[in-house]
Amino acid sequence: xxxxxxxxxxxxxxxxxxxxxxxxxxxxxxxxxxxxxxxxxxxxxxxxxxxxxxxxxxxxxxxxxxxxxxxxxxxxxxxxxxxxxxxxxxxxxxxxxxxxxxxxxxxxxxxxxxxxxxxxxxxxxxxxxxxxxxxxxxxxxxxxxxxxxxxxxxxxxxxxxxxxxxxxxxxxxxxxxxxxxxxxxxxxxxxxxxxxxxxxxxxxxxxxxxxxxxxxxxxxxxxxxxxxxxxxxxxxxxxxxxxxxxxxxxxxxxxxxxxxxxxxxxxxxxxxxxxxxxxxxxxxxxxxxxxxxxxxxxxxxxxxxxxxxxxxxxxxxxxxxxxxxxxxxxxxxxxxxxxxxxxxxxxxxxxxxxxxxxxxxxxxxxxxxxxxxxxxxxxxxxxxx
Amino acid sequence: xxxxxxxxxxxxxxxxxxxxxxxxxxxxxxxxxxxxxxxxxxxxxxxxxxxxxxxxxxxxxxxxxxxxxxxxxxxxxxxxxxxxxxxxxxxxxxxxxxxxxxxxxxxxxxxxxxxxxxxxxxxxxxxxxxxxxxxxxxxxxxxxxxxxxxxxxxxxxxxxxxxxxxxxxxxxxxxxxxxxxxxxxxxxxxxxxxxxxxxxxxxxxxxxxxxxxxxxxxxxxxxxxxxxxxxxxxxxxxxxxxxxxxxxxxxxxxxxxxxxxxxxxxxxxxxxxxxxxxxxxxxxxxxxxxxxxxxxxxxxxxxxxxxxxxxxxxxxxxxxxxxxxxxxxxxxxxxxxxxxxxxxxxxxxxxxxxxxxxxxxxxxxxxxxxxxxxxxxxxxxxxxxxxxxxxxxxxxxxxxxxxxxxxxxxxxxxxxxxxxxx
Numbered sequence: 001x002x003x004x005x006x007x008x009x010x011x012x013x014x015x016x017x018x019x020x021x022x023x024x025x026x027x028x029x030x031x032x033x034x035x036x037x038x039x040x041x042x043x044x045x046x047x048x049x050x051x052x053x054x055x056x057x058x059x060x061x062x063x064x065x066x067x068x069x070x071x072x073x074x075x076x077x078x079x080x081x082x083x084x085x086x087x088x089x090x091x092x093x094x095x096x097x098x099x100x101x102x103x104x105x106x107x108x109x110x111x112x113x114x115x116x117x118x119x120x121x122x123x124x125x126x127x128x129x130x131x132x133x134x135x136x137x138x139x140x141x142x143x144x145x146x147x148x149x150x151x152x153x154x155x156x157x158x159x160x161x162x163x164x165x166x167x168x169x170x171x172x173x174x175x176x177x178x179x180x181x182x183x184x185x186x187x188x189x190x191x192x193x194x195x196x197x198x199x200x201x202x203x204x205x206x207x208x209x210x211x212x213x214x215x216x217x218x219x220x221x222x223x224x225x226x227x228x229x230x231x232x233x234x235x236x237x238x239x240x241x242x243x244x245x246x247x248x249x250x251x252x253x254x255x256x257x258x259x260x261x262x263x264x265x266x267x268x269x270x271x272x273x274x275x276x277x278x279x280x281x282x283x284x285x286x287x288x289x290x291x292x293x294x295x296x297x298x299x300x301x302x303x304x305x306x307x308x309x310x311x312x313x314x315x316x317x318x319x320x321x322x323x324x325x326x327x328x329x330x331x332x333x334x335x336x337x338x339x340x341x342x343x344x345x346x347x348x349x350x351x352x353x354x355x356x357x358x359x360x361x362x363x364x365x366x367x368x369x370x371x372x373x374x375x376x377x378x379x380x381x382x383x384x385x
Numbered sequence: 386x387x388x389x390x391x392x393x394x395x396x397x398x399x400x401x402x403x404x405x406x407x408x409x410x411x412x413x414x415x416x417x418x419x420x421x422x423x424x425x426x427x428x429x430x431x432x433x434x435x436x437x438x439x440x441x442x443x444x445x446x447x448x449x450x451x452x453x454x455x456x457x458x459x460x461x462x463x464x465x466x467x468x469x470x471x472x473x474x475x476x477x478x479x480x481x482x483x484x485x486x487x488x489x490x491x492x493x494x495x496x497x498x499x500x501x502x503x504x505x506x507x508x509x510x511x512x513x514x515x516x517x518x519x520x521x522x523x524x525x526x527x528x529x530x531x532x533x534x535x536x537x538x539x540x541x542x543x544x545x546x547x548x549x550x551x552x553x554x555x556x557x558x559x560x561x562x563x564x565x566x567x568x569x570x571x572x573x574x575x576x577x578x579x580x581x582x583x584x585x586x587x588x589x590x591x592x593x594x595x596x597x598x599x600x601x602x603x604x605x606x607x608x609x610x611x612x613x614x615x616x617x618x619x620x621x622x623x624x625x626x627x628x629x630x631x632x633x634x635x636x637x638x639x640x641x642x643x644x645x646x647x648x649x650x651x652x653x654x655x656x657x658x659x660x661x662x663x664x665x666x667x668x669x670x671x672x673x674x675x676x677x678x679x680x681x682x683x684x685x686x687x688x689x690x691x692x693x694x695x696x697x698x699x700x701x702x703x704x705x706x707x708x709x710x711x712x713x714x715x716x717x718x719x720x721x722x723x724x725x726x727x728x729x730x731x732x733x734x735x736x737x738x739x740x741x742x743x744x745x746x747x748x749x750x751x752x753x754x755x756x757x758x759x760x761x762x763x764x765x766x767x768x769x770x771x772x773x774x775x776x777x778x779x780x781x782x783x784x785x786x787x788x789x790x791x792x793x794x795x796x797x798x799x800x801x802x803x804x805x806x807x
Contacts, residue, residue, distance in 0.1 A: 003522045006439075010518065014511050017450065021507070024457055025500055031461060032493040035468065039486045042479060054479055058472035065468055070461050078454050085447050089440065089691075096436035101693040104700050107736035111548065113729045114698065118541065120729075130556055137550040266721065275724035280537055280698075283705030288430040290704050309739040314708040318755045322723035323713040324747040329807050334742065336712070343764055349806050370805070383804065384769045384791075385747055385762075 002095075009091050016084045020077050027070045027077075034064050102298075103290040105305055115140050121276040123150045126157075149268045153261070160257055165194050168260060175267055184263050188218045189256050192229060196248055199232050200239065207233045278320065286314040324385035330354040330369055335385075342380040346373035355380055424529060432521060438539070439517055440691030441568050446510040453503035460496045464489050516565045539566055544698035546572040547683065549579055568692075575686050582679045585619070585672075587612045590682055600689055608685045610640040614651045615678060618669055622659040629655065706734040722753070745806050751775035751790060756806075763801040767794045776801060 122131035326335035749772035
């Protein structure tokens with residue numbers, strides 16, 4: 001599909017249309033002109049009107065208009081226009097998939113669920129106004145929990161933008177245990193940021209007291225980090241010569257923001273990326289394949305509607321892979337609890353059923369389909385992805 | 386996993402509203418990708434999905450052209466027959482003739498002004514068409530993430546317009562500055578008819594049918610008939626039997642030739658009362674019929690304007706859910722990053738088919754990254770598998786020791802065995 005071709009075709013259509021429009025106006029002008037001429041003639045008559053003279057002018061006008069035939073001309077123009085205007089849509093249909101709703105399945109697709117998903121998406125993006133507007137217009141029940149979670153998060157983020165770590169500190173303190181369970185160093189990072197700000201703008205005394213109060217608790221677990229930070233006190237006022245200048249970099253604020261978002265979402269059971277945007281991204285990647293499939297199955301609408309599994313794979317980008325899927329290279333079956341993937345001594349992996357088949361369910365050895373190594377079923381061990 | 390840390394769009398999505406609850410920091414919306422070349426080829430494929438995007442403004446342009454033509458035709462026709470009248474009248478004075486002709490001239494001048502106005506409207510629509518073509522052309526490797534973001538918003542606005550959530554649609558379009566790329570104006574035409582139908586009035590919908598008479602006829606639409614039937618039923622409901630019969634004679638009879646069965650069914654309601662228990666006719670009196678008319682109107686409207694019959698959001702969502710759907714998504718420990726870990730998404734995905742894989746795709750439990758030939762899977766003595774990257778990192782931090790995060794088993798990095806999976 002060449003966009004240049006489309007643009008050229010469109011320009012041609014518009015040019016012709018402009019011409020056509022101009023000619024329509026010319027026809028209207030012509031009619032007006034004829035009437036004006038007749039009008040002038042009538043006004044120019046001097047004698048107390050002999051009806052015959054007046055009548056002849058009028059008849060002449062009527063005849064003239066009949067001859068010109070403006071209605072026919074206009075009709076002709078419109079027919080030409082229709083032909084002109086029909087070319088571009090045909091080109092569009094050729095260059096694009098003319099009907100992507102062919103890939104839509106006519107199944108129970110509850111729009112209430114979709115509304116709620118979209119509203120939650122807006123809340124996750126911090127667009128509270130928009131989310132509320134949607135809930136209102138759609139008449140959906142309010143998503144109180146999710147909204148308040150994200151509202152809290154955005155309040156923390158807003159404060160961070162002006163380097164106010166207060167709300168963040170509150171939240172981190174409240175959720176300290178869970179954060180530690182996740183192995184997050186968020187609290188240390190927060191104090192580090194605050195400390196760096198003091199080192200940049202405050203006195204040595206301030207920095208020292210802050211280090212004593214807030215950084216010391218982390219000393220035992222993160223001695224390296226702690227040492228680096230404390231050393232910076234010496235360079236308060238002369239930060240250009242500080243050997244740990246990278247600690248002063250403003251990028252740490254951005255990193256911290258991203259980390260706090262991640263942890264926040266994780267703790268309230270949400271994903272970092274808006275799930276709606278992930279699903280749509282998958283849809284955009286997958287729709288071309290599904291359309292091809294729908295076209296191929298056009299005659300088998302019933303089968304299309306009721307299929308339990310897609311007959312063709314849909315390739316998705318690696319950031320859209322959330323689960324390990326093992327496909328046995330021999331049977332093309334997917335690994336499952338009943339049919340787990342097994343590692344053979346030659347380091348190749350087959351599904352259990354394939355191994356059973358190859359060994360004919362005995363303890364006899366069989367040859368790996370990939371390399372000439374022989375193995376027995378007992379030598380294979382189950383893998384857990 | 387590559388994270389796109391930029392706020393979406395121009396950061397103006399939330400900044401423009403005045404309440405204190407909106408905040409300028411935003412989470413990433415669209416997932417960005419790391420391999421430019423495969424992305425671009427995928428992009429070309431995905432551009433082909435944008436038929437509606439270009440078709441709608443063009444159909445709108447055609448409509449304006451047709452309307453301008455009809456205006457010209459009507460007025461010129463009227464002027465010409467007035468001239469004929471004046472010319473044919475027997476007793477007309479000079480003054481009267483002058484008066485008539487002068488008024489005709491001014492009518493034509495009025496027409497000219499209208500046509501010029503119409504021309505200006507046509508130009509605006511041409512600009513809109515061109516703007517959209519330019520928008521499709523504008524996407525490249527650098528602005529891909531941004532462009533995808535805009536596409537996502539277009540899809541959302543389309544959904545809201547179709548569901549009649551006009552305020553939300555407009556707010557989103559305005560705050561993202563994508564008014565040119567969405568069809569707010571076109572849907573304003575639908576709004577009148579939809580609102581009226583929701584109020585149980587057929588007026589605007591009938592007007593719309595009249596406006597688009599020839600195209601509806603071409604597609605053999607029976608929508609006007611359905612509107613008329615509903616009006617008839619309302620007359621029967623109000624027990625205005627005489628009026629109902631007159632109405633039927635005038636408006637329903639012409640459709641008898643092609644839709645006799647339906648006509649008969651509805652006419653029979655004359656014999657019943659609106660609170661009849663007879664199921665066949667009871668259903669015709671239910672208020673649900675009005676909802677059905679709203680849906681019908683929308684379908685006809687979409688067809689005429691070059692839009693898909695289903696909201697874009699639903700189409701993409703179904704495709705995405707199916708592509709993502711695996712049996713693992715429904716397990717309790719499904720990662721939160723998978724949309725199908727959420728109840729709403731699971732419910733929507735229920736009737737949709739599972740995805741299929743032809744090749745193994747393995748995700749490291751620790752890093753969530755793909756385990757492929759560059760980052761091969763390694764097997765612990767207990768059969769648990771993790772990526773080489775994760776295990777190397779762990780070993781470096783722990784004197785060459787590996788601890789399985791799921792079972793707690795400790796072993797050496799040297800005890801690991803590489804697995805070869807195609």
